[in-house]
Amino acid sequence: MKKEEKDEYDKTYGLFKFKRPLPSEIESAMGLVGESILFKKLISADYERFYDPIKIPEEGDWLMTHKEYGQTYNEYIQKDCYQVDPNHNVIYIHRISSNDDLIKDELFHNVITLLEAFFIGMKVYLIDEGNSNYINNNNENNIENSNENNIENNIENNGENNIENNNNNENNNENNIENNNNQNNDNNDNKQSNESNEKIPINADQLLEKLKLEMPEDAYCLFGIIDNDIYTETLLPNGKRLIKATYGKRSVPDRVSIFSLARFDPFFNFNGKIKNLSKEQKYKISLILLKRVCSAITREICYMFGMKNCTFMSCCMNGTNVAEFDNKQIELCPICLRKLITNIRANGEDIKTYRVKKPLIVYNRFVRMRDALENFSGLYENELKWFDARIEFLKTLI
Numbered sequence: 128m129k130k131e132e133k134d135e136y137d138k139t140y141g142l143f144k145f146k147r148p149l150p151s152e153i154e155s156a157m158g159l160v161g162e163s164i165l166f167k168k169l170i171s172a173d174y175e176r177f178y179d180p181i182k183i184p185e186e187g188d189w190l191m192t193h194k195e196y197g198q199t200y201n202e203y204i205q206k207d208c209y210q211v212d213p214n215h216n217v218i219y220i221h222r223i224s225s226n227d228d229l230i231k232d233e234l235f236h237n238v239i240t241l242l243e244a245f246f247i248g249m250k251v252y253l254i255d256e257g258n259s260n261y262i263n264n265n266n267e268n269n270i271e272n273s274n275e276n277n278i279e280n281n282i283e284n285n286g287e288n289n290i291e292n293n294n295n296n297e298n299n300n301e302n303n304i305e306n307n308n309n310q311n312n313d314n315n316d317n318k319q320s321n322e323s324n325e326k327i328p329i330n331a332d333q334l335l336e337k338l339k340l341e342m343p344e345d346a347y348c349l350f351g352i353i354d355n356d357i358y359t360e361t362l363l364p365n366g367k368r369l370i371k372a373t374y375g376k377r378s379v380p381d382r383v384s385i386f387s388l389a390r391f392d393p394f395f396n397f398n399g400k401i402k403n404l405s406k407e408q409k410y411k412i413s414l415i416l417l418k419r420v421c422s423a424i425t426r427e428i429c430y431m432f433g434m435k436n437c438t439f440m441s442c443c444m445n446g447t448n449v450a451e452f453d454n455k456q457i458e459l460c461p462i463c464l465r466k467l468i469t470n471i472r473a474n475g476e477d478i479k480t481y482r483v484k485k486p487l488i489v490y491n492r493f494v495r496m497r498d499a500l501e502n503f504s505g506l507y508e509n510e511l512k513w514f515d516a517r518i519e520f521l522k523t524l525i
């Protein structure tokens with residue numbers, strides 16, 4: 128490597144001095160030693176031509192303010208992986224709010240098809256039984272109760288912090304989807320009401336506890352999705368309660384996650400009221416939301432497999448602030464794909480010694496992903512071109 132090139136790699140970015148990984152570090156992170164030649168090719172052939180390097184972090188990006196170690200394939204297998212086994216191999220998506228205000232049913236079913244392709248070999252079931260068990264029981268613990276307490280910050284500040292408006296907001300660093308510490312709600316402007324056009328924010332911790340109890344026997348993981356706004360509540364040392372609105376909350380050891388669509392909605396209204404929108408506006412929102420949901424849900428489920436934020440290449444597992452979310456790619460980089468495929472294929476065998484015995488699953492997954500993305504009527508045009516090119520290239524190697 129020439130000196131100028133080496134100097135570029137030595138540059139550091141952000142608070143924690145992030146450095147771009149060297150090509151040798153990327154290849155080592157793939158950990159392809161001991162695999163069949165065909166598997167190696169299907170995962171990594173010509174990867175520099177097909178996969179983008181990790182984006183150089185800029186002001187406001189996740190990597191400027193968060194320390195990330197990067198998880199190699201070997202680290203994943205040795206210590207982080209939650210292994211799939213044949214008796215627990217179903218991904219359950221529990222849509223708690225069954226009304227289709229935000230995403231139409233027919234579009235939501237495309238998400239399920241995409242998940243079946245993304246997590247090829249796993250079953251994906253949708254539970255869609257309405258929200259009554261979740262919302263009514265939370266009334267006793269709603270934002271109204273918080274009026275008695277001092278809650279830090281107020282909704283005026285947070286009003287600007289939605290996904291649409293935050294693109295150039297430097298103060299957005301804490302406002303990410305990763306650590307769920309997004310925004311603080313104000314009790315005064317966010318009072319619960321019985322008016323039918325308002326949605327009650329729900330306690331995310333309680334939702335998560337309920338979902339844990341509902342885990343079906345054959346579940347690998349359970350992912351709850353709701354269109355009410357959700358919040359977490361912390362008791363501070365001074366006895367006050369801190370309430371923070373959040374996008375989601377997860378428990379990786381329990382493999383349960385709850386995720387709110389509310390703040391993914393470009394028209395999210397911080398006073399809880401639903402805006403009257405035309406049919407056309409609603410449809411447009413559906414599409415924006417749909418893309419955000421697909422990115423969020425695939426990544427959340429990857430976390431349930433023990434995968435961590437990717438720092439090697441441009442990848443759906445890159446740490447992401449809200450403003451970066453809409454530019455996020457839907458596909459995994461070769462390192463993360465290698466982790467996922469090995470776990471799914473091992474299916475109960477000793478993963479530390481497992482070698483992928485039917486490598487064509489990698490190729491088949493690309494085809495399934497391409498077909499699933501085609502259902503989204505033009506929403507993934509660039510991605511489709513990428514999958515077509517990758518598939519054509521891999522065909523020549525098989």
Ligand SMILES: [Zn+2]
Pocket residue numbers: 437438439440441442443444445459460461462463464
């Ligand atoms: Zn990756």
